[in-house]
Amino acid sequence: xxxxxxxxxxxxxxxxxxxxxxxxxxxxxxxxxxxxxxxxxxxxxxxxxxxxxxxxxxxxxxxxxxxxxxxxxxxxxxxxxxxxxxxxxxxxxxxxxxxxxxxxxxxxxxxxxxxxxxxxxxxxxxxxxxxxxxxxxxxxxxxxxxxxxxxxxxxxxxxxxxxxxxxxxxxxxxxxxxxxxxxxxxxxxxxxxxxxxxxxxxxxxxxxxxxxxxxxxxxxxxxxxxxxxxxxxxxxxxxxxxxxxxxxxxxxxxxxxxxxxxxxxxxxxxxxxxxxxxxxxxxxxxxxxxxxxxxxxxxxxxxxxxxxxxxxxxxxxxxxxxxxxxxxxxxxxxxxxxxxxxxxxxxxxxxxxxxxxxxxxxxxxxxxxxxxxxxxxxxxxxxxxxxxxxxxxxxxxxxxxxxxxxxxxxxxxxxxxxxxxxxxxxxxxxxxxxxxxxxxxxxxxxxxxxxxxxxxxxxxxxxxxxxxxxxxxxxxxxxxxxxxxxxxxxxxxxxxxxxxxx
Amino acid sequence: xxxxxxxxxxxxxxxxxxxxxxxxxxxxxxxxxxxxxxxxxxxxxxxxxxxxxxxxxxxxxxxxxxxxxxxxxxxxxxxxxxxxxxxxxxxxxxxxxxxxxxxxxxxxxxxxxxxxxxxxxxxxxxxxxxxxxxxxxxxxxxxxxxxxxxxxxxxxxxxxxxxxxxxxxxxxxxxxxxxxxxxxxxxxxxxxxxxxxxxxxxxxxxxxxxxxxxxxxxxxxxxxxxxxxxxxxxxxxxxxxxxxxxxxxxxxxxxxxxxxxxxxxxxxxxxxxxxxxxxxxxxxxxxxxxxxxxxxxxxxxxxxxxxxxxxxxxxx
Numbered sequence: 073x074x075x076x077x078x079x080x081x082x083x084x085x086x087x088x089x090x091x092x093x094x095x096x097x098x099x100x101x102x103x104x105x106x107x108x109x110x111x112x113x114x115x116x117x118x119x120x121x122x123x124x125x126x127x128x129x130x131x132x133x134x135x136x137x138x139x140x141x142x143x144x145x146x147x148x149x150x151x152x153x154x155x156x157x158x159x160x161x162x163x164x165x166x167x168x169x170x171x172x173x174x175x176x177x178x179x180x181x182x183x184x185x186x187x188x189x190x191x192x193x194x195x196x197x198x199x200x201x202x203x204x205x206x207x208x209x210x211x212x213x214x215x216x217x218x219x220x221x222x223x224x225x226x227x228x229x230x231x232x233x234x235x236x237x238x239x240x241x242x243x244x245x246x247x248x249x250x251x252x253x254x255x256x257x258x259x260x261x262x263x264x265x266x267x268x269x270x271x272x273x274x275x276x277x278x279x280x281x282x283x284x285x286x287x288x289x290x291x292x293x294x295x296x297x298x299x300x301x302x303x304x305x306x307x308x309x310x311x312x313x314x315x316x317x318x319x320x321x322x323x324x325x326x327x328x329x330x331x332x333x334x335x336x337x338x339x340x341x342x343x344x345x346x347x348x349x350x351x352x353x354x355x356x357x358x359x360x361x362x363x364x365x366x367x368x369x370x371x372x373x374x375x376x377x378x379x380x381x382x383x384x385x386x387x388x389x390x391x392x393x394x395x396x397x398x399x400x401x402x403x404x405x406x407x408x409x410x411x412x413x414x415x416x417x418x419x420x421x422x423x424x425x426x427x428x429x430x431x432x433x434x435x436x437x438x439x440x441x442x443x444x445x446x447x448x449x450x451x452x453x454x455x456x457x458x459x460x461x462x463x464x465x466x467x468x469x470x471x472x473x474x475x476x477x478x479x480x481x482x483x484x485x486x487x488x489x490x491x492x493x494x495x496x497x498x499x500x501x502x503x504x505x506x507x508x509x510x511x512x513x514x515x516x517x518x519x520x521x522x523x524x525x526x527x528x529x530x531x532x533x534x535x536x537x538x539x540x541x542x543x544x545x546x547x548x549x550x551x552x553x554x555x556x557x558x559x560x561x562x563x564x565x566x567x568x569x570x571x572x573x574x
Numbered sequence: 575x576x577x578x579x580x581x582x583x584x585x586x587x588x589x590x591x592x593x594x595x596x597x598x599x600x601x602x603x604x605x606x607x608x609x610x611x612x613x614x615x616x617x618x619x620x621x622x623x624x625x626x627x628x629x630x631x632x633x634x635x636x637x638x639x640x641x642x643x644x645x646x647x648x649x650x651x652x653x654x655x656x657x658x659x660x661x662x663x664x665x666x667x668x669x670x671x672x673x674x675x676x677x678x679x680x681x682x683x684x685x686x687x688x689x690x691x692x693x694x695x696x697x698x699x700x701x702x703x704x705x706x707x708x709x710x711x712x713x714x715x716x717x718x719x720x721x722x723x724x725x726x727x728x729x730x731x732x733x734x735x736x737x738x739x740x741x742x743x744x745x746x747x748x749x750x751x752x753x754x755x756x757x758x759x760x761x762x763x764x765x766x767x768x769x770x771x772x773x774x775x776x777x778x779x780x781x782x783x784x785x786x787x788x789x790x791x792x793x794x795x796x797x798x799x800x801x802x803x804x805x806x807x808x809x810x811x812x813x814x815x816x817x818x819x820x821x822x823x824x825x826x827x828x829x830x831x832x833x834x835x836x837x838x839x840x841x842x843x844x845x846x847x848x849x850x851x852x853x854x855x856x857x858x859x860x861x862x863x864x865x866x867x868x869x870x871x872x873x874x875x876x877x878x879x880x881x882x883x884x885x886x887x888x889x890x
Contacts, residue, residue: 375775377774377775396774397774397775397776397777398777398778398779400777401776401777402777407775409775414769414771414772415771415772415775416772416775417769417772418764418765418768418769418772418773418835419768419769420764420767420768420769420831420834420835420836421764421765421768421835425761425764425765429761429765429772429773429776429778430776430777432758432761432762433758436757436758439758440757440758440759441756441757441758442756442757442758442761484776
């Protein structure tokens with residue numbers, strides 16, 4: 073490789089959808105053996121550009137130069153055969169097929185009679201997994217894997233094509249820290265072999281750890297490309313949002329009041345047993361831990377989504393019964409769930425309809441007949457208050473960006489004026505600007521005297537936002553820290569089960 | 575405004591435009607098509623299937639599926655006819671019998687799908703088969719005849735010069751349109767069909783909503799059975815064959831999503847009319863009835879295909 077190291081050059085790419093110009097004359101170039109980070113807020117056009125490159129969308133204008141040849145993809149297989157593979161953000165497993173069958177789908181090795189050669193399929197998969205240091209049985213059904221394991225299979229699948237270019241769209245959104253380390257090791261290995269990697273992520277720490285160069289998009293336009301070495305974080309953020317964001321974690325100190333919620337020896341069979349904790353008015357209580365530690369299950373049980381086998385819950389000293397979500401809502405609880413698309417929103421409904429879903433009764437005459445004027449007034453107020461970017465309350469919520477979708481979920485619960493707000497990964501997959509806004513909102517709510525439970529896998533978020541943190545490991549609370557004692561190391565140790573408490 | 579935005583804007587009304595075009599073509603081919611008499615005839619014929627299709631629509635919007643209404647039409651018709659002989663019971667008795675029959679079937683469908691977690695396809699396939707058996711059992715396989723004049727006039731009289739069936743159909747449409755668009759319960763139907771988990775977490779009683787939806791659909795089918803037995807002057811155990819599929823077809827042609835959460839009653843009405851107009855129009859231009867089925871089937875597929883394409887365009 074004496075001459076041009078550049079293996080991919082996209083120039084003047086434009087792509088429109090009815091009513092939206094998703095990409096406007098953007099450019100992107102990738103060298104062999106580099107990790108090129110693509111960054112921008114949600115809706116900036118990163119995913120659209122990658123889908124053009126992967127042959128899922130067809131570009132309107134512009135040229136794609138792949139290793140010196142002009143190419144034009146019309147179908148995902150065009151792109152795969154040209155040496156480009158993609159790890160999609162949304163996993164697409166075929167649940168009732170085995171891991172090995174998923175990886176080599178459509179290119180299974182055959183025996184001379186034309187049936188699938190299971191031995192060869194297994195040996196291919198085994199050697200692939202050995203190379204990547206993945207420990208998953210090739211014959212496990214995809215259905216039986218955890219989300220993190222599926223993500224690893226997806227990564228293995230992308231590398232199995234021996235592609236020149238691998239696109240990774242938020243590959244770490246569902247995996248544990250150890251697996252992230254393993255992924256980075258794989259990426260370095262691929263780099264050394266001359267593979268070019270396009271890496272999309274919102275996580276700053278990752279970008280600085282693994283990236284060589286970064287290209288920033290904003291509102292469908294190209295902003296800049298620079299080397300990551302020596303790049304200031306604040307400069308990167310301002311490139312992305314087009315303005316300075318002083319603080320992603322605008323923690324303000326609010327007076328912390330009396331206990332608002334007391335959970336006593338709550339149990340969920342096979343997940344956790346006899347967990348107890350308290351939450352105070354105005355307090356932001358963090359729950360930290362690795363995936364599978366039982367954090368989400370704990371709050372879902374608290375909210376009545378899962379059935380507890382025992383345990384009592386007290387609100388302001390009085391015992392309350394929560395058997396199902398509507399009980400929790402009546403008692404002034406609200407939950408912003410981890411999975412906004414499956415649990416938080418009804419994607420087929422409009423922004424407005426989603427916002428009033430839990431509070432419909434407030435706008436119904438005789439409990440049934442909708443008073444649309446007062447309803448739409450509340451909706452408008454909520455859209456303005458939370459700065460939800462939407463064309464109108466009739467817009468389908470599925471067409472909003474992730475950050476704005478999350479604001480709709482939060483807005484829905486705030487209309488019910490809850491005393492206790494559970495937030496499960498409220499900023500996952502959301503761009504920095506929206507993140508900062510949501511953090512500000514959480515602080516404001518705490519200052520109004522609400523009790524807030526914040527689950528997050530991002531330690532900086534826990535450390536930056538919480539007054540107190542509970543650390544969970546395998547269904548147990550392994551530690552509790554006050555704000556003054558927070559350190560990343562300390563929380564990590566507790567989360568991995570190595571109790572540091574004296 | 576370029577071509578693609580025009581298509582994007584009009585695709586919402588695709589089914590209406592197609593319906594108008596169809597009528598224009600038929601009017602050109604047959605001078606009789608656009609007479610008042612024929613229009614009344616078409617509306618009269620569509621009414622019963624239309625009433626049942628309203629039920630099919632709300633079930634589909636709620637994320638369910640109901641294959642039983644055809645059988646319910648038969649059971650309700652036979653049961654009501656038993657109480658409809660001259661000089662035995664007041665008219666209200668057979669009416670209530672038909673409605674209660676429908677409600678019972680609806681309740682069974684709802685409880686088994688919602689609380690029993692059995693897929694609605696299976697549950698309603700079962701209740702459909704049971705219903706057909708019950709209909710035969712209830713009359714020992716013989717048609718129930720000798721109905722009172724009041725009973726017969728239920729579906730064969732006029733109200734202000736308009737055939738009563740059309741009036742009843744319009745009334746049912748108005749009631750359910752109000753439920754779907756103006757009532758809290760209507761919102762619940764859309765929410766549950768759009769995302770059951772999210773609805774549950776938002777505090778909705780998902781199971782109860784489902785049961786009520788199936789019961790309403792059952793009542794509509796029972797009512798349809800009553801009207802059909804009145805119109806045909808006989809309670810027949812084989813009445814309503816294939817009505818469930820026509821009802822689903824009407825809803826789906828009218829843009830109701832088979833995966834739940836989306837659909838409009840106005841679309842269903844047009845869908846039902848479309849099916850009726852096709853057979854009426856083809857009759858009129860002397861297309862043999864064998865061909866009519868083939869045309870009908872093709873139009874169902876085509877309508878849904880066009881609808882899905884326009885939807886996908888809108889989503890991107």
